[in-house]
Amino acid sequence: MDDRKKRIDDLLKNSQESRFSLETLLESFGENLYARACSEASNTKTKQPDFEDIRQYNNSLQEIAESNAAIVKIEEKNRRFRELEEAIETRELEEKERTKEMSGIYRRLGKALLENSSYDDYTSFFREQADALKSKLESLEARISELDNKEKGNVFSWIGKSAQGLVLKSFLSKAQENQEQLYHSIGERYGDRDSISKDDEVAIIRGEIEVLQGISKAAQNELAALKDEKLIITASFGIEGNPQKQIQTVKTHIIQVKQTLSELYKTFGAQVSGINEDITPERKYFIDTIVTSEDGEIIGRAVRLSQSITDNEKAIEKLKASLAIDEEKSKIERYKRSIEDKKDRILELENAIGDLEESVQDCEDHIKELEKQL
Numbered sequence: 001m002d003d004r005k006k007r008i009d010d011l012l013k014n015s016q017e018s019r020f021s022l023e024t025l026l027e028s029f030g031e032n033l034y035a036r037a038c039s040e041a042s043n044t045k046t047k048q049p050d051f052e053d054i055r056q057y058n059n060s061l062q063e064i065a066e067s068n069a070a071i072v073k074i075e076e077k078n079r080r081f082r083e084l085e086e087a088i089e090t091r092e093l094e095e096k097e098r099t100k101e102m103s104g105i106y107r108r109l110g111k112a113l114l115e116n117s118s119y120d121d122y123t124s125f126f127r128e129q130a131d132a133l134k135s136k137l138e139s140l141e142a143r144i145s146e147l148d149n150k151e152k153g154n155v156f157s158w159i160g161k162s163a164q165g166l167v168l169k170s171f172l173s174k175a176q177e178n179q180e181q182l183y184h185s186i187g188e189r190y191g192d193r194d195s196i197s198k199d200d201e202v203a204i205i206r207g208e209i210e211v212l213q214g215i216s217k218a219a220q221n222e223l224a225a226l227k228d229e230k231l232i233i234t235a236s237f238g239i240e241g242n243p244q245k246q247i248q249t250v251k252t253h254i255i256q257v258k259q260t261l262s263e264l265y266k267t268f269g270a271q272v273s274g275i276n277e278d279i280t281p282e283r284k285y286f287i288d289t290i291v292t293s294e295d296g297e298i299i300g301r302a303v304r305l306s307q308s309i310t311d312n313e314k315a316i317e318k319l320k321a322s323l324a325i326d327e328e329k330s331k332i333e334r335y336k337r338s339i340e341d342k343k344d345r346i347l348e349l350e351n352a353i354g355d356l357e358e359s360v361q362d363c364e365d366h367i368k369e370l371e372k373q374l
Contacts, residue, residue, distance in 0.1 A: 004319050004322060004323055005323070007315075007319055008316055008319050008320065008323075011312045011315055011316050011319075012312075012316065014308075014312055015308075015309050015312040015313065015316070018305050018308045018309050018312070019305075019309055021305055022302060022305040022306060022309065023266055025269070025298065025301060025302055025305065026265065026266045026269030026270055026273065026275075026302060027262055027265040027266050027269065028265070028269075029265075029268075029269040029272065029273070029295075029298050029302070030264065030265030030266055030267070030268035030269035030270075030272075031261075031265045033268055033269065033272060033290060033291075034054070034057045034264070034265070034268060036290055037049060037054065037286075037290050038054070038057070038058065040290065049286050051283070051286070053264055053267070053268065056260070056264060057261065057264055060257050060258075060260055060261050060264075061261075063253075063254075063257050064254055064257055064258070067250045067251075067253055067254045067257070068254070070250050071247055071250050071251070074243050074246050074247055074250070075243075075247070077233055077236070077243070078243040080229075080233065081230065081233045081234075081237075081243075084226055084229055084230040084233070085230070087226050088223065088226050088227060088230065091219060091222065091223045091226065092223070094219060095216065095219060095220070095223070098212060098215065098216050098219070101212060102209070102212055102213075102216075103184055105187070105205060105208050105209055105212065106183070106184045106187035106188045106209075107180055107183040107184045107187060108183075108187070108205055109183075109186070109187030109190060109202065109205045109206070109209070110182065110183030110184060110185065110186030110187035110188075110190075111183045111187075112201045112202050112205055113186055113187065113190060113202060114126070114127075114130050114183075114186065116200060116201070116202060118196045118197070118200070119196065119202065122190065122193075123186065126182065126185075126186050129182060130179075130182060130186075133175060133178055133179045133182060134179070136175050137172065137175050137176065137179065140168055140171055140172040140175060141172065143168055144165065144168050144169060144172065147164060147165050147168065187205075194206075269302065270302075271283070271287060272287050272291060272295070272299065273298075273299045273302035273303060273306070274299070274303065275302060275303065275306045
């Protein structure tokens with residue numbers, strides 16, 4: 001019993017290995033045959049054979065090519081999207097730096113305007129505030145200088161001096177910030193006005209502003225174009241879905257098409273090898289036109305592997321039948337033993353019934369004897 005089961009396991013393993021080898025062989029063979037058939041038709045400029053599997057083969061190859069092209073297109077779009085993001089971020093950072101640079105130029109322009117009496121008509125509106133800030137700064141600087149030159153004295157004097165110095169420096173910093181902001185406002189409000197002289201400091205600074213404004217305008221136009229392109233790609237992603245999901249969907253489709261091709265290859269390889277005999281005369285003639293003498297070795301291997309699988313399956317069926325027969329015989333023996341056991345039990349019960357019936361009769365006879373005494 002155990003030997004037969006081990007033999008079945010060995011045969012199943014051998015059959016699985018042979019089947020894998022056969023399917024691999026037939027798939028490779030069928031793929032080469034399809035390529036050969038279509039290549040010959042293309043080289044001879046003749047119409048390809050009118051068989052459903054040939055059409056399906058060509059359609060599947062086209063689907064795979066189109067799917068791969070679609071993946072490349074999605075990847076290119078996704079790559080361009082990342083490029084745009086990086087470019088936009090770079091341009092925006094550059095624009096921030098230009099804004100900072102422009103702020104510095106405006107402050108220089110505002111200061112230059114205040115210092116040049118030729119522009120008093122324009123700066124008169126800001127003069128009072130500018131003078132007040134200048135006086136405040138000079139006063140704070142003088143007080144700080146005076147405090148720094150003051151003798152330290154005892155520890156309490158030193159602590160008081162330090163605290164006062166911190167307060168004054170804070171006021172000084174705020175006043176300087178206000179002065180810089182005033183310079184910025186004066187310079188920015190001066191806007192596109194022309195300088196009075198062509199070679200004074202105001203004119204030079206105005207030239208710097210015009211150059212920077214030109215660079216900024218060109219950069220903003222470029223940035224707007226980049227954002228528009230990004231928006232178009234973003235909109236397409238919104239319609240078509242996440243790029244990675246799109247790619248995965250296409251790849252899944254390619255796998256399915258390749259599975260279809262795999263079955264086509266194996267079926268065609270089996271037909272050419274004679275393993276599948278159910279083919280029409282037209283199909284047989286077509287096969288004869290593409291098979292060469294070099295294919296004989298492959299066909300022979302395929303036939304031997306197929307026969308090995310068939311022989312293994314038959315041997316397995318015989319061994320399984322033998323095991324099943326033994327199992328049925330074992331059941332019959334168990335059933336027979338059970339029947340004998342039950343027959344013996346029935347006989348015991350019948351004897352017991354007979355004894356009980358005699359006891360009943362004895363009891364009835366005794367009752368009759370007793371009744372006579374009444």
